[in-house]
Amino acid sequence: MYVLDRVFEAVLISLNVSVGSTLISLMISLPIGVMIGINSFYGRQFIVACIHALTSIPPVCAGLLVYLFISRTGPLGWTGILYTPIAMIIAQSIIIIPIMISLILKNIEEDFNSYREELISYGANFKNILILLIRNKITLYITIALIGFGRAISEYGAAAIVGGSIDHITRNVTASIALETSKGNLDVAIGLGSILIVISFILSFIINRRKIL
Amino acid sequence: MKNKFNYLLILFLIIANPLHSREFIIVQSTTSTASTGFLDYVGDIFYKESGIEIRAVAVGTGQAIKNAMRGDADLLLVHSKKDEMEFIENGFGIERFDLMYNDFIIVGPKSDPAQIKNLQDLSTILKKILKGNYTFISRDDNSGTHVKELSLWANYNLDPDQYTNYVKTGSGMLSTLNISSEMNGYTLTDRGSWIAFQNKALLDILYENDNLLFNPYGIIALNPDKFPHVEFTKANQFIEWILSKKGKRLIEDFRVSEKQLFYTYK
Numbered sequence: 001m002y003v004l005d006r007v008f009e010a011v012l013i014s015l016n017v018s019v020g021s022t023l024i025s026l027m028i029s030l031p032i033g034v035m036i037g038i039n040s041f042y043g044r045q046f047i048v049a050c051i052h053a054l055t056s057i058p059p060v061c062a063g064l065l066v067y068l069f070i071s072r073t074g075p076l077g078w079t080g081i082l083y084t085p086i087a088m089i090i091a092q093s094i095i096i097i098p099i100m101i102s103l104i105l106k107n108i109e110e111d112f113n114s115y116r117e118e119l120i121s122y123g124a125n126f127k128n129i130l131i132l133l134i135r136n137k138i139t140l141y142i143t144i145a146l147i148g149f150g151r152a153i154s155e156y157g158a159a160a161i162v163g164g165s166i167d168h169i170t171r172n173v174t175a176s177i178a179l180e181t182s183k184g185n186l187d188v189a190i191g192l193g194s195i196l197i198v199i200s201f202i203l204s205f206i207i208n209r210r211k212i213l
Numbered sequence: 214m215k216n217k218f219n220y221l222l223i224l225f226l227i228i229a230n231p232l233h234s235r236e237f238i239i240v241q242s243t244t245s246t247a248s249t250g251f252l253d254y255v256g257d258i259f260y261k262e263s264g265i266e267i268r269a270v271a272v273g274t275g276q277a278i279k280n281a282m283r284g285d286a287d288l289l290l291v292h293s294k295k296d297e298m299e300f301i302e303n304g305f306g307i308e309r310f311d312l313m314y315n316d317f318i319i320v321g322p323k324s325d326p327a328q329i330k331n332l333q334d335l336s337t338i339l340k341k342i343l344k345g346n347y348t349f350i351s352r353d354d355n356s357g358t359h360v361k362e363l364s365l366w367a368n369y370n371l372d373p374d375q376y377t378n379y380v381k382t383g384s385g386m387l388s389t390l391n392i393s394s395e396m397n398g399y400t401l402t403d404r405g406s407w408i409a410f411q412n413k414a415l416l417d418i419l420y421e422n423d424n425l426l427f428n429p430y431g432i433i434a435l436n437p438d439k440f441p442h443v444e445f446t447k448a449n450q451f452i453e454w455i456l457s458k459k460g461k462r463l464i465e466d467f468r469v470s471e472k473q474l475f476y477t478y479k
Contacts (some may be wrong), residue, residue, distance in 0.1 A: 072284030072442065080442060082285055083239055083270060164270040167253050179248065182387035184412030 006176065007191045014172040017085050018153040021092035026145050029097050033104030034130050037112065048105060054098035059091075063161030066091040070162065083164040088172070091158035096148035103144045107137070143207055150203040154196060237266035238447050241278075241286040243357060244385045246430065247271030249409035249474060252290075255463055259454060265447050273385065275355025281305060284440040287448040289433045292357035292403070297431045306433035310452060313464050313475040314429045317361055318407060319420040320390070321399035329399075330419050336369045338420055343371060346378045348398035352389050353381035361428070362401045390416065403428050405474040430475070 036047060069076045070087055081087045112133070119129060134141060156174040163170030165179060173192050180189040246252055247269040256267030272280065274291040281289045282305050289306065291297060297309050319338065321329070327347040329338045342349050351373070352359035366373050373379040380398060382389045386406040393400045394415045402410075407418070432452055437445040454460050461477040468474070 072440065077284065078442075080235070083268060164268075166268045166270060169268055182385060182391060183248065184387070184391065184410055 003188050003191065006180075006188050007195065009168065010171060010173045010176040010192055011195055013085070013170065014153055014174070017088045017159065017172060018092065018149055020085070020089040021096060021152045022145050022149040024089060025093045025097045025100055025148055026141070028093070029100035029104060029144075030134070030141070031130060033101040034108065034133060035126065036101070037105050037108030038116065038126070038129055048102075051098050051101050051105070055102050057095060057098065058157070059095055059155040059159075060157030060161065062094040063091050063158035066094065066158070066162050082162060083166055083170060085163070085170060087162040088159040088170060091162045092152040092155065095155060095158060096151050099151060100144050100148050103147065104141075107140060108133075146203050146207055150200055150207075154200060235444055235447075236264065237268050238287040238444050238451060239285065240267055240269045240288045240290055241281045242269050242271060242290040243274050243277060243292060244271050244387060245292070245357075245403045245405040246290055248385070248387060249405050249469055251405070251467055251474060254467055255455060255460070258463060259451060263450060263454070265450065267451070271385075273352070273354045273356030273358075274360065281435060284435070284442065287435055287444045288451065289435065290430065292428055292430045293360045294429055294431060296360065297433060300433065304439055305436055307436050309431045309433050310456060311478055312430045312432045312455065313477050314427065315404045315475055316421065316423075316428050317358065317401055317426040318404055318418050319399060319401055320393065320407060320416050321419045322397045323415060323417045324397075325417075325419060326397070327399065332420070335365070335420065335423055335425055339365060339369055339371065342399050343373055343376050343379065346376075348378050348380055348396055349373065350389055350393045350396065350398040350400040351379060351381045352386065353383045354385070356386070357428075358386060358401060358403055361426075365401070365425075405469075408472045408474055409469045 036044065036051075066087060067082070068074050070079060070082045070090075071077055072080075072082070081090075119132075124132070154174065156178065159170070159172055160175050160178070163172070163175065165171045165175040171179070173196055177189050177192045177196070180186070180192070240247075240252060242252060248271045252267060252269040256269065260266050270277070270280070270286070274293045274296065277286075277289060277291050278293075278296055278300055280286060281300070282303075289297075289300070290312065294309075297306075300306050301309055319329070321327070327342050327345055329341060332338050332341070341347075351362060380392075380396065382392050384392070386402055387410055389400060390402060390406070390410050391412060392398070394412060397415075399419070404421075432455070434445060434448040434452060435443045437443045455464070464475050464477050465473065
């Protein structure tokens with residue numbers, strides 16, 4: 001049962017961390033995305049360009065960035081969160097927040113501009129518009145969350161650097177695959193790899209059905 | 214209102230986190246002790262007895278020491294005595310304890326193209342591999358094994374970087390063994406990693422049992438004067454426990470594939 005236990009534990013850690021980072025990223029991305037989307041202000045184009053560029057940040061760089069901050073000698077070292085799931089959640093969030101914001105922006109640009117004037121003339125403020133968007137476009141935001149989740153659960157570099165691949169605590173699916181492959185324990189690696197592929201397959205199936213990309 | 218309360222709660226939890234003493238200690242260690250399952254094995258038993266969890270980070274000795282110098286550990290368990298003494302001299306740790314030992318071995322393709330299997334002299338073997346244009350795979354990651362390998366080349370006045378058959382992987386011991394297997398190369402490995410390595414179909418031990426290849430492991434608690442957040446008492450509790458008669462017996466009893474990995478000092 002050794003193999004099954006290993007697989008089960010790694011999947012549980014991966015799910016915990018990636019669901020956490022998806023929810024936190026969505027909470028941060030929604031207000032920021034909608035605010036940038038519906039307002040026009042000086043420097044907006046520059047910020048939008050930066051966000052689009054950040055969608056392709058290499059996971060190891062996001063990991064390194066977080067590591068430098070939360071290492072004991074870093075500015076946030078006093079929190080002591082290096083080598084914990086919280087650190088992995090932060091690192092993954094840095095990867096998926098730009099992706100979520102740019103998807104939200106894209107959707108608002110395509111869709112929202114047609115009734116923007118109307119809403120503003122009714123006196124709708126930011127909060128009203130945010131709630132309205134979430135209510136009417138709930139499936140869209142669920143899809144965006146799934147896209148973020150798919151990216152988070154399949155990345156290796158960031159979570160490995162700040163998580164340290166500690167057994168029972170931060171050794172998620174991707175870290176386990178890397179470790180078990182190097183050990184030559186291919187049965188565990190193949191089991192974990194298959195689970196990851198099935199998860200990505202199901203996710204992209206749902207996302208493609210929604211046809212938002 | 215409820216929303217604000219939640220944010221405050223999260224903020225409080227993050228801030229309060231370091232104020233409490235931790236019920237775990239972070240051990241910066243090497244693949245030969247962590248990836249082989251050794252630290253999980255003693256960690257589980259220690260946890261049952263003391264309630265203190267052992268969280269092991271498996272990296273090369275060089276990186277483990279660097280991480281510890283940043284304060285990202287309570288304990289350091291590595292195998293490069295010279296670097297360990299330097300770590301203490303610079304005030305990062307208090308005292309180094311001899312924990313256990315095994316030895317390094319030279320492994321290579323079963324077919325042994327360089328014909329080193331029956332040679333008795335280490336310098337002849339290394340020269341033959343390097344100058345005979347047979348692939349030698351180096352860790353190149355400042356790990357204990359890499360430091361040992363470099364000291365061997367220096368001992369015999371060889372400069373491996375001049376040879377194209379000297380391949381640097383920059384990865385852990387187990388990955389490097391896999392690469393040796395794929396590239397038909399020779400490599401230096403600690404015996405623990407070799408025993409834990411499962412992909413031995415193409416590789417074999419070609420040189421062993423040499424006093425020059427002694428591999429001692431040391432354990433050091435980080436200096437609490439330098440790093441106030443370090444769980445010094447708990448780290449020392451672990452050191453005392455593992456160096457006790459009982460701890461030593463556990464080390465001697467540890468087996469992977471029915472083979473003993475580490476030996477203790479009598």
